[in-house]
Amino acid sequence: VLPLRRRAGAPSGSPPPISGARIQKLCDRVASSTLLDDRRDAVRALKSLSKKYRLEVGIQAMEHLIHVLQTDRSDSEIIGYALDTLYNIISNDLEEEEQEENVPKQADDLGSQFTEIFIKQQENVTLLLTLVEEFDFHVRWPGVKLLTSLLKQQGPQVQQIILVSPMGVSRLMDLLADSREVIRNDGVLLLQQLTKSNAAIQKIVAFENAFERLLDIITEEGNSDGGIVVEDCLLLLQNLLKNNNSNQNFFKEGSYIQRMKPWFEVGDDNCGWSAQKVTNLHLMLQLVRVLVSPTNPPGATSSCQKAMFHCGLLQQLCTILMATGVPADILTETINTVSEVIRGCQINQDYFASVNAPSNPPRPAIVVLLMSMVNERQPFVLRCAVLYCFQCFLYKNQKGQGEIVSTLLPSTIDATGNSVSAGQLLCGGLFSTDSLSNWCAAVALAHALQENAPLKEQLLRVQLATSIGNPPVSLLQQCTNILSQGSKVQTRVGLLMLLCTWLSNCSIAVTHFLHNPANIPFLTGQIAENLGEEEQLVQGLCALLLGISIYYNDNSLENYRKEKLKQLIEKRIGRENFIEKLGFISKHELYSRAAQKPQPSFSSPDHMMFDHEFTKLVKELEGVISKAIYKSSEEDKKEEEVKKTLEQHDNIVTHYKKVIREQDQELEELKQQINTLKSQNEQLQTTVTQQVSQIQQHKDQYNLLKVQLGKDNQHHNSHGETFQMNGIQLEEVSKLKEELEEWKNKHELLQGQLREKESVIEKLKSSQLEMGTTEQSSQAGKSGGSELNNELQKELETLRSQIQLQSTEISKLQSENQKLQLLNAAADPVLGDCGATTAKNSEVEGRLLQEVKELKNEVKALSEEKASLKQHLDSSNSTVAILQDQKSKLQQEVAESKKEQDDLLVLLADQDQKLSALKNKLKELGEPVEDEDDIESGDQADEDEDGEEEEQD
Amino acid sequence: IKIIVIGKWRLGVGKSCLLLQFTDKRFQPVHDLTIGVEFGARMITIDGKQIKLQIWDTAGQESFRSITRSYYRGAAGALLVYDITRRDTFNHLTTWLEDARQHSNSNMVIMLIGNKSDLESRREVKKEEGEAFAREHGLIFMETSAKTASNVEEAFINTAKEIYEKIQEGVFDINNEANGIKIGPQHAATNATLAGSQGGQQAGGGCC
Numbered sequence A: 001v002l003p004l005r006r007r008a009g010a011p012s013g014s015p016p017p018i019s020g021a022r023i024q025k026l027c028d029r030v031a032s033s034t035l036l037d038d039r040r041d042a043v044r045a046l047k048s049l050s051k052k053y054r055l056e057v058g059i060q061a062m063e064h065l066i067h068v069l070q071t072d073r074s075d076s077e078i079i080g081y082a083l084d085t086l087y088n089i090i091s092n093d094l095e096e097e098e099q100e101e102n103v104p105k106q107a108d109d110l111g112s113q114f115t116e117i118f119i120k121q122q123e124n125v126t127l128l129l130t131l132v133e134e135f136d137f138h139v140r141w142p143g144v145k146l147l148t149s150l151l152k153q154q155g156p157q158v159q160q161i162i163l164v165s166p167m168g169v170s171r172l173m174d175l176l177a178d179s180r181e182v183i184r185n186d187g188v189l190l191l192q193q194l195t196k197s198n199a200a201i202q203k204i205v206a207f208e209n210a211f212e213r214l215l216d217i218i219t220e221e222g223n224s225d226g227g228i229v230v231e232d233c234l235l236l237l238q239n240l241l242k243n244n245n246s247n248q249n250f251f252k253e254g255s256y257i258q259r260m261k262p263w264f265e266v267g268d269d270n271c272g273w274s275a276q277k278v279t280n281l282h283l284m285l286q287l288v289r290v291l292v293s294p295t296n297p298p299g300a301t302s303s304c305q306k307a308m309f310h311c312g313l314l315q316q317l318c319t320i321l322m323a324t325g326v327p328a329d330i331l332t333e334t335i336n337t338v339s340e341v342i343r344g345c346q347i348n349q350d351y352f353a354s355v356n357a358p359s360n361p362p363r364p365a366i367v368v369l370l371m372s373m374v375n376e377r378q379p380f381v382l383r384c385a386v387l388y389c390f391q392c393f394l395y396k397n398q399k400g401q402g403e404i405v406s407t408l409l410p411s412t413i414d415a416t417g418n419s420v421s422a423g424q425l426l427c428g429g430l431f432s433t434d435s436l437s438n439w440c441a442a443v444a445l446a447h448a449l450q451e452n453a454p455l456k457e458q459l460l461r462v463q464l465a466t467s468i469g470n471p472p473v474s475l476l477q478q479c480t481n482i483l484s485q486g487s488k489v490q491t492r493v494g495l496l497m498l499l500c501t502w503l504s505n506c507s508i509a510v511t512h513f514l515h516n517p518a519n520i521p522f523l524t525g526q527i528a529e530n531l532g533e534e535e536q537l538v539q540g541l542c543a544l545l546l547g548i549s550i551y552y553n554d555n556s557l558e559n560y561r562k563e564k565l566k567q568l569i570e571k572r573i574g575r576e577n578f579i580e581k582l583g584f585i586s587k588h589e590l591y592s593r594a595a596q597k598p599q600p601s602f603s604s605p606d607h608m609m610f611d612h613e614f615t616k617l618v619k620e621l622e623g624v625i626s627k628a629i630y631k632s633s634e635e636d637k638k639e640e641e642v643k644k645t646l647e648q649h650d651n652i653v654t655h656y657k658k659v660i661r662e663q664d665q666e667l668e669e670l671k672q673q674i675n676t677l678k679s680q681n682e683q684l685q686t687t688v689t690q691q692v693s694q695i696q697q698h699k700d701q702y703n704l705l706k707v708q709l710g711k712d713n714q715h716h717n718s719h720g721e722t723f724q725m726n727g728i729q730l731e732e733v734s735k736l737k738e739e740l741e742e743w744k745n746k747h748e749l750l751q752g753q754l755r756e757k758e759s760v761i762e763k764l765k766s767s768q769l770e771m772g773t774t775e776q777s778s779q780a781g782k783s784g785g786s787e788l789n790n791e792l793q794k795e796l797e798t799l800r801s802q803i804q805l806q807s808t809e810i811s812k813l814q815s816e817n818q819k820l821q822l823l824n825a826a827a828d829p830v831l832g833d834c835g836a837t838t839a840k841n842s843e844v845e846g847r848l849l850q851e852v853k854e855l856k857n858e859v860k861a862l863s864e865e866k867a868s869l870k871q872h873l874d875s876s877n878s879t880v881a882i883l884q885d886q887k888s889k890l891q892q893e894v895a896e897s898k899k900e901q902d903d904l905l906v907l908l909a910d911q912d913q914k915l916s917a918l919k920n921k922l923k924e925l926g927e928p929v930e931d932e933d934d935i936e937s938g939d940q941a942d943e944d945e946d947g948e949e950e951e952q953d
Numbered sequence B: 001i002k003i004i005v006i007g008k009w010r011l012g013v014g015k016s017c018l019l020l021q022f023t024d025k026r027f028q029p030v031h032d033l034t035i036g037v038e039f040g041a042r043m044i045t046i047d048g049k050q051i052k053l054q055i056w057d058t059a060g061q062e063s064f065r066s067i068t069r070s071y072y073r074g075a076a077g078a079l080l081v082y083d084i085t086r087r088d089t090f091n092h093l094t095t096w097l098e099d100a101r102q103h104s105n106s107n108m109v110i111m112l113i114g115n116k117s118d119l120e121s122r123r124e125v126k127k128e129e130g131e132a133f134a135r136e137h138g139l140i141f142m143e144t145s146a147k148t149a150s151n152v153e154e155a156f157i158n159t160a161k162e163i164y165e166k167i168q169e170g171v172f173d174i175n176n177e178a179n180g181i182k183i184g185p186q187h188a189a190t191n192a193t194l195a196g197s198q199g200g201q202q203a204g205g206g207c208c
Ligand SMILES: Nc1nc2c(ncn2[C@@H]2O[C@H](COP(=O)(O)OP(=O)(O)OP(=O)(O)O)[C@@H](O)[C@H]2O)c(=O)[nH]1
Pocket: B007, B008, B009, B010, B011, B012, B013, B014, B015, B016, B017, B018, B028, B029, B030, B031, B032, B033, B034, B035, B058, B059, B060, B061, B115, B116, B117, B118, B119, B144, B145, B146, B147, B148, B207
């Protein structure tokens, strides 16, 4: 079933007059009859009259019908008739159809007047909202239609009423879930009216999952092959997304972009597209453009662009671009869509550069498109779309710009001439006889140079072979030649825009331009002459070009120095006259249109005059050039001087900044070193504690040993009991041996620990040395650390040698012990046959006694060594303390250097002040002064630019 | 999961700032009055599952109240925000809570947020009072600072976790989108237990 609004077949012609009494009688029946059947019949009768006698029924019955809606809710039939009648009264749909059939318009806008009456009581709308919730088809359907009509007549007011009635919008969203297609489809139409330019409602509808529902419907209906329902859904989606950033963000975050991709899988048999399909696809493409419009916030657009690449939507669009048999208007809109999907988005631009047409041999899509741009037989809108696409490809794309320009450079030109390059096509267009091609190629080339100074220089190298026998001329020369030959305005405007873009911000190009002695006389001639209105634009552009030649002049050509050119203006043109001519550009009627948005769109080919990016350049340069012209050479000089001092100050500031940065770094390093030192110190301390306790142990053991030795001596003194004594001795010796063994181990341990300690100290020393060096580099440099370390090292050395001594003594002790043992062993057998060998025994005994004495001495020496060892450890302990002290000194020094940094900062602030004072002076002098902030935070500046752009758009 | 952020008007309690801190890790010192409702989104991971929080930041001004009410029904969670340095914002909580309860799905998880915890010196509402109010009304409670980002992550993630637990307990009907929960198709294979992962949970924002 078609939505009612598209139904035709309304009665036409003026109806025969009717007595008001008859309608009044029906109204009375509706109002006073107690029988439901009777009231129902009366309402039905009113309904049948309401189309023909709209005014009469409206005036007399409205009130009664509303009453029925309020009181007869239990009977869906009478409610249905009442709603239908109200719809007939309020809706202008039938009337519109009649108008299409050229029937003169009836009373002026009855519908909106009746609507006003109906909504005066807000409850009426609220009542209607509850009726629309009713499931009964006879109530719901006319309810939806009536509400849609009310919205059509008095949108804002009805929207407001629905917005403030609890869950009003949400309840209407439920219509999309109705299984009856008629209601669902008319629900879409209702929502279309409801969401028209009301962001708050749009957001609520989106919140209620409208995207999901609508995308589902579109899929169910077969995407672009679907009928008018798809069209209606697309229009509703457009309402929800256009200029609504919050909803766009939700659409993207909800991963709905991915669901657009299948829309563009149109297959290969592209013949015989239905009108509906063309309409649907058109809307689909527009929906993509809504999401990536250059007027959206830059962040929003770029995230959508990326999503479109990642889900393959861009790739799908490029397929359509290169397919055959696509209707021209769809192709044009696809090109515009691809343009905005790639605009300023590097990955998308890179992808686009890689797309090839499925021709044999494959040609880059860019080349194929440019061919259409410079082809006179292609439709104008298509050529504009291609230009837009090319501009978007180059927008903020230095890589792409470089690639295009490189196809023009002598070194890369394909000598075989097999394949056409972008550069060749542009040159061809630039110098063809078709002025539209001239203009498009000039603007396209200008976009390849936009904000890219290196390429402006590169392009100076391009040489063109004109005719056989003549030497090649440079591209710049050829442009000025054509200019001076007086071709069509469009051609000259295009070339002048190219030259202005080329020369701006590129002194070398200015020099090249001035080098041709014909150029300046030509420009002054053009500006000075009094020409007709159509020449005014050319005059303005010539003035701009001359201004650029002055403003970006580096005075490298003696005859065309700044002052000389200015004198020339004064003499030949007059300053006032020059400024007036310059003003012709921005006062031109087509200028502001082009400034609005990046897309080139012109109502007719003759209106193709200004390029959007060029209008930005004019805005930027108009003021500064005027100022530059009025400035005397003295002022110029002064300015130069101020510039120089400014530069100097800049240098100073940069220098201080560098110093601070360096100091910061040093500070950081020092801090780190202190941390390492700290931890090393800790380690050292624990080692020392361990060692002290071990020394204590050793001492204890020594004492024990001493006691035992004393005992031993006693035994030796008591003669006569050699046997026993020998036995004891034997025992004692083995004990001694054991203890010695233990001692030896302990010593080894001690030595190991000492070694460890030594290496720690070594590390400490080296790090301290390092620190010393860094500090030296930062300021005076600090000694002390290394001195301390030397001391430490010395002490360590003695400690070590003492330990060595100890260890040799220990080994001596050991060998003595061994001897003792041997002797003991020898004594054993002697003791075996005791009687015979007493003499021998006593000898042995004496010797043993001596050995033990010696042993005792050794042990005493050993214990002395131990004591000294302890002492050394103590001293190393104090060394550690000194080290700690040193560390705190270092910390202090770090603090000092921080302070110093603060002082520097103060100095900097001072410097800044001076700077701004200077800047102010400069400003007073009328020189545009770049704020330091702008220079520093390039990003921010970029954003600001974007902002401006938005405003322009 | 849809979550809404709600709270009281005039001078702003910091709802938009909370959202901005959560989605962009930024703080905005100037009060940019919210008109109607604004949308924000972020992916989080709970239990190894990717969950997309969709957050609607509502206007606190009384005049937008009828608009913001439309967002209760479809939200799975709400952050009810007051400003600890302004007692009146705390005193209004009962009204907002009633409003939220009345218009929302009964399972909606509500978290009470005392914002601007960085302004300790100007505190007018004690932390204990917030805790007591939350206990009394069965809400989760947390103090946050959109300025220092303290607890901001936690506030949103804990709300999402609570919702997630309710989903697993079967309290939410995940097939009814009106509950503010949508199962994402893309990871269906990875969470067999949940018959699909939470690819598209949504958070609706509320206002205080
Ligand atoms: N110190 C501090 N200031 C905050 C904090 N959060 C927000 N603010 C400030 O409070 C003001 C209001 O913040 P918004 O987030 O815009 O408030 P809002 O609740 O969204 O306000 P409405 O949109 O009008 O309802 C701003 O000036 C913020 O800078 C915070 O945690 N600490």
